[in-house]
Each structure stands twice: as structure tokens, then as C-alpha cells.
Amino acid sequence: MTMESGAFCAPEPAPRPPKAAEGPYARCVLCLEPTEYAESAPGIVLCPVCEWQEAQRNACSG
Numbered sequence: 001m002t003m004e005s006g007a008f009c010a011p012e013p014a015p016r017p018p019k020a021a022e023g024p025y026a027r028c029v030l031c032l033e034p035t036e037y038a039e040s041a042p043g044i045v046l047c048p049v050c051e052w053q054e055a056q057r058n059a060c061s062g
């Protein structure tokens with residue numbers, strides 16, 4: 001009687017620092033590409049590509 005079989009697989013949006021309007025930009029911790037975040041942004045910053053890949057990994061893809 002449940003309609004929520006996939007609910008626990010939903011990816012959680014990770015908190016991200018605000019995007020910087022201008023540089024210097026922080027480098028992605030995975031591929032070292034420039035990100036859209038300021039160099040002074042706290043925490044781990046990922047470029048759009050790695051962010052997307054992380055999102056895929058966090059999704060219920062097996």
C-alpha cells in the first residue's frame with residue numbers, strides 16, 4: 001500500500017556556496033578546473049561537470 005518506493009533514492013541537494021560574479025574562482029577539488037565559486041568560498045567546491053557527476057552518484061543508480 002505504498003506509493004513511495006523510490007522516495008529514499010531521491011538525491012538530496014547539497015548545500016553550495018553562492019556563485020561568484022567575478023574571479024578569482026576556486027578550483028574544482030576533483031579535476032582542478034575553475035569553478036563558478038569564489039576562491040574564498042567555504043567548503044568543497046566542484047566544477048559544473050563534477051557537480052553533475054556527484055549528483056549522478058548520489059542518485060539511486062546502483
Ligand SMILES: [Zn+2]
Nearest residue numbers: 028031047050
Ligand atoms: Zn571538476
